[in-house]
Amino acid sequence: MAAGREPKVAHRRPILAFVVAAVVAATTAAIPATAASADPAWLKRLFTQEFEEDFQRTAQGFTPNHWPNSSGQQARWVLSKGEGVRDSAGVAGGAQRFRVENRPEGADVHLVNPHSFVRGQAYRVQFMARAERTTKVDLFLRRDVRPFTPDASKTIEVTREWKSFTFQGTYTAAVAGSFRIGLQETGVDVFIDRYAVFRVTGSDRIAPIDIPAGMDATEQTTLVHDVDFEGEYTHGRYARGWQPNDPSNRADAFEAGPETRAGYFVDGTTSQRFKRETYVADNKVLESRAELYYSFTCQPKKKYRVTAHLRADQGQTEVPAQFGVRRAPEPYTFLTVRNLKLGGSWQPVEMDVVCVQRAGTGIQLRLTVGQVDKNIYIDDLTVSEVHDNPAHPVGTGVVSDNLFGIHSPLMHNPNWRWPALGQHVVRLWDTNTAWRFLEKDQDVWPWDDGQYGKRLDQTFMKKLIQTRNTLDPKLKIVYTMGETPNWASSKPDTPNFAAAPPKNDEDWKDYVRTVARRYKGEIDVYELWNEPDAGPRADGRSFYSGTPERMAQLARLARDVLDREDEEAILVSPGITTGGVSWLDRFLAAGGAEAVHGVGFHWYFGTNPENVGYIDNIRDVMRRHGIEHKKLWNTEGSSSNCVGGVGPCLNDKVAVCLKDGACDAAFCAAEPGNCREVNAVERRSAVARALLLMAGRGVENFNFYTLEGSHDAKLLESAATSDYTTPSEEGRGYSAAADWLRGGKVLQSYIIRDDIYVLRIQQGAQQHSVLWTTGEGVRVRLPQQWNAGQATTLAGTRVDISADRELDLGLEPVKIAS
Template sequence: MAVTDSDNLVTAASNFEGTYTRFAPGWNVNYWGSVKWEAARESRSGYVHSGTSAQRFRVLSRSSGADAHLIFPHGFVNGKSYRAVVYVRTDTSAQVEVMLRRDAQPWDVTAAKTVSVGSGWTRVEVQGRFRWNSPGSLRVISKTVGANIYVDDAQISAVEEAGDTDVTGMPLPAAGGASTTLTQVFASNFDDVFSYTSTGWRINVWGEPLGTFQAGRETRAGYVHSGASSQRFRMLTTGGGDAHLIYPFPFVKGRTYRATAYMRADSSATAELFIRRDAPPWDAAGTRTVTLGTSWQKVEVQGIYLGDVVGSLRVASKTPGANIYVDSVKLEEVKQNDLAPASTTTVPNTLFGIHVKRLGNHFNFPQTGHGLLRLWNTGTNWRDLEKANNVWDFTTGSGKRLELYVDYAQRNNAQILYTLGQTPAWASSNPSVQGYYGLGASMPPTHLEDWRDYVRTLARRYAGKIRYWELWNESDFSGTWAGSVEKMVEMARIAREEIKAADPANQLVSPGLTTGQGVAWLDRFLAAGGGNHVDVIGFHWYYDMQPEKLAPQIQNVRQVIKNHGLEHKPLWNTEGAPLCNSSLVDCATWTASVAEQRSVNARALMIMWAKGVSNFNYYWWERGESQGRLVQDDFVTQTAGGHALAEAIKWIKGARLVDSFKVQDKVYVFRINRGTENYTVLWSTTPGTSVTIPSSWGITRLRTLAGQESSLASATFTLGIEPVMLK
């Protein structure tokens, strides 16, 4: 990415890379009236500002009152100021307007600039304050009919301006809010006259070959929940993709939505209601899989929208040939304290986990306060240990390495989370499939007795030594699991039987899933009964230099778990760490600042704690990237990031989170109790934020992540991205 805005918070960036045909991810064309236009990916030399491709956009003709805009929908926040930068050029000369606009009547413009561009790249910058509780967009508008406009390296940043909602020395509330309000943003009763789909609804079908489906208006008695009609949808075949009944909607990033629909079928059928981002990674904000019958059933989903682009409310049929009827749909925005503690009980010691991959090069244990060790990418999985059927050797090779790890953990008073899988070629149901870990590794075993024998062998051997067992690694990713959800549920049942037989205190963790398709996969796993066989729900959350974005991701998973009545089960982040975000910076040259190195993991850990995550296994101790490095090459000396993480763990261990909340979307506040001690941890995502703390907190001292403590001379002071403890 060639564009950076180091002084401000980048909220969206697009480098137009990828293999698209018409639109780069997140972009589309908003057109009205009689207008013709075209859009395509551009890769010719000179027509790309940086990277390998740019976006081409051309208005061919337009009548009076008509137009077409190339747009990037974005979740702007009312009262905040934004700066947009975009690079444009044309073939010869043309007039181009760049605009930030409200996408609701009366279509107010936040900022706009019209420039003359030629065959060289022109940097266009606009800035203004967004003043509405409505969705908006960045727009590129061609003022010259017939001209090819090339667009590259676009970025939107939140900036501080005089007159913004935030004020110097902002007073912090003594506590977070407890109320919840619901505001309806759209409703559909399907009572209009239509032959195919109701107004605003359509069918999204994709794949090669295309799936087949039917849709129509239904008026028969019993097939309408209320009013005169309902929507009928029937998926006949999925083809090479699928077909969904969808309602596109301009969801705003970071806001919570609740969708309610009444659904039924002709006979027993499985269907899914979900809110989805309509751009990569096509992730669900809220999802629920249900079994429908011949009576109307109320189906509700809730989640926090994570995308910068338009999404949709979707109905998917999982039963080919079944008629699904939909009626009385409602979408509401939910306003509440999204950072309120999921639990106020004492933090479990399982929260502090880590990976150690280079054992043998050293035998040192991290001095960061971690007490749980996850084994993954350690040369100790199934295909490493049992290279031939029923051939085990714990005196050499991978078997000896597993023994080494178990002894290492015991010597350092650490628990072990052992991750089961991957399938050996000899046991694989398709040993010719190339999995991420080798031929046949991603396929289920041909005979589940081989799986049972593998689990039984390890569970019995390490009874009392390995307490936690993870069913599989990232089973929503085809490179590590190409089997069905139902097969994984069956394997969960077997694994549970064997580990509990070896030691009733053993705990089984569901497969650790990714943020791409993991939410939808988890919903299907729980709907198929997987929750009956696991003690803990597993997920994988990595994060960039804005780890606060973890909060809505975690909340969406918690909502899926709650939908299935399993909110009592612990939620674990079995693998995660800070990563470079290539959509915001050039990762080949970028280096995390010292403040980022010190703060990022502490902030992530606090967010996870607040959202009810009770295990986080840092991946991995010996890593070398600037943003995630915890120890020097001697495997003894801690880095600044390592020292800071150790300090943050000291703040949290043995404590209870009494209250947590955010102020003006940038100041994060955590009220903590440990025995007779009460203290507050807080930071701001905007460096240089002046705050005034309430006198009721009784604060007199401040402690930093570097372990330095001093008196607090005034109730008003400046916060940055590094958390501080006030006591």
């Protein structure tokens, strides 16, 4: 973190041992001003500061980095130009003066000299220092973002005489860092002069990063925000840090203010009150859509825990309220949310969230009441960063064969065949086999001569059952229900009739019963609906226009029918998009949690499958509804960016952004050089990394979209005209990952320094490891316990591990035989 806020550390997580060298030497002899010409050959000078230029607070290259304690109290410090080392003629130059006046417990300030350090490289700083009295000074070589674990640290003693100090360490982070100076005592002036930073070249060999054999999953927390709702309220209405969001921009649209009545605060004397109201505009009575929000720093891929207490007025019951973590800009999707029913006593609320937004995207806590003219109250809000092993395996079972699934909408091709990619599941979607195609007229099911009934019966089901009987006995079929026919729709006279739920429950039950009876023992999994939370597409249509509560009713009806007709069939909740956690929360609360066997979601990961926080956020919603034991089905997803415009896309191909910006298809098309198409390694590795990470997160099923077709990510090359045997780069990555995971258990999974990923997998009596890095290529040293023998890439290239156990890692995962 650059100069600014660095929160109080409430608990420290375990620190892994890395290659670190720290050397500090001190001499009393004055040294002449340093000069590059006098540097030894093995030191390359990167930065020099003699402090001779004019400056008021800090010399060029230096800045203070300060952070408050949990109560918001800051340290007070002084930075200015002081008197430096005297030359041979007795003339004093300039120096950097640093003094901490006051330091409340938990708050502090460092004098920081930031640099773009290279991971694995050793660096040295040389400087002279003195103090107005003997004092202790802390030196750090450290990254500037969490975790704030130093690569090198040392405490030196600075006296009233100028002394020369040398401090050295090997930098191991993949992000920018700094040399830092911290003062142990307050009220003491410390002066720095003749400061220089060097890269230690030696043989110019970058030291390898040691890979630990495992990682402790112990959970610790760091308090980031603590809002007690005491003190002065802004405009007499809003507690510290809270603001209103009111589309009507009317003062009479809502009420907010401090509440001090007895019983209406948890601790202290005050809570925040909030109420939406009606107002008149254009001779119409309208309901306010006002909300309260609190902005907080939510680092991408980091996990946070939010706690608060909420209540309604005394005597009230089931007052609806929504409290969640949401993106500030469009699309206004929640990362996690609680849809609550509040009563007249305080209700503790807790939710975990992994921040999955792009860097720089604002994140807010959002609070609103779902009913006008009802007060709600909030008190004792905390936000803590959760430090654990974010990649720790979920569950201890064998990786499911169901993880390896596909979509194959071109199965009607005469040259279609079952490709040898390791897949065991086919999801029927974009196959024109949903309800509106099968029963265009009530009670008319043209299985033999109708276009779509015959298509499902004679093309898809016939070929898949033949494949199951002859090639793959593990093959599972996922059938996605929904899409109401016009005659059964609750909105039959609209272009979007298929998205409306059926008006008659019996019509829905008859549909489920007919399909279940016909394909008993053949269709294994029924997915309730496709992407019910997704907004309208370009044509104005959506997949579902009803409420989550109505969908929960349909789920209960479908479960009752399936239990009678095919008790082995699995019912999975509708496959929500990555923005659908609020929809899922309402669906589960309305009875969906009990009705389904598993929870469905869709995840298009592009070139960033490491952003698995989407999965963790869904799991947290499941946990809050008591169904964390149920299976999680990623029924649709891929490395595609162009389908639905979910990410960077260039020339109808998956792309990566080269410049800062929105990083979507429009950004890529706006100016040449904004983006580039992905290369073969990126195509191959994204799919493999996603499968490996989903296996570690305990995901039951993933159906790649698609096997063939014209989309920007597919598993086969030219499938429409080929013999279905030539895999694409995505297909090669898919097949290799399936081979590395099939029948195995993920014993350990962890991340080193934010961008080195490690999985330990047991397959039968054999163990192997899979490693990759999302940062710049890096050299690592494998743990001796692994008895590493050979490394294999996704492309099948094999390399013997050298005796020093060192290996160069890149974006493409490598399998290490043990």
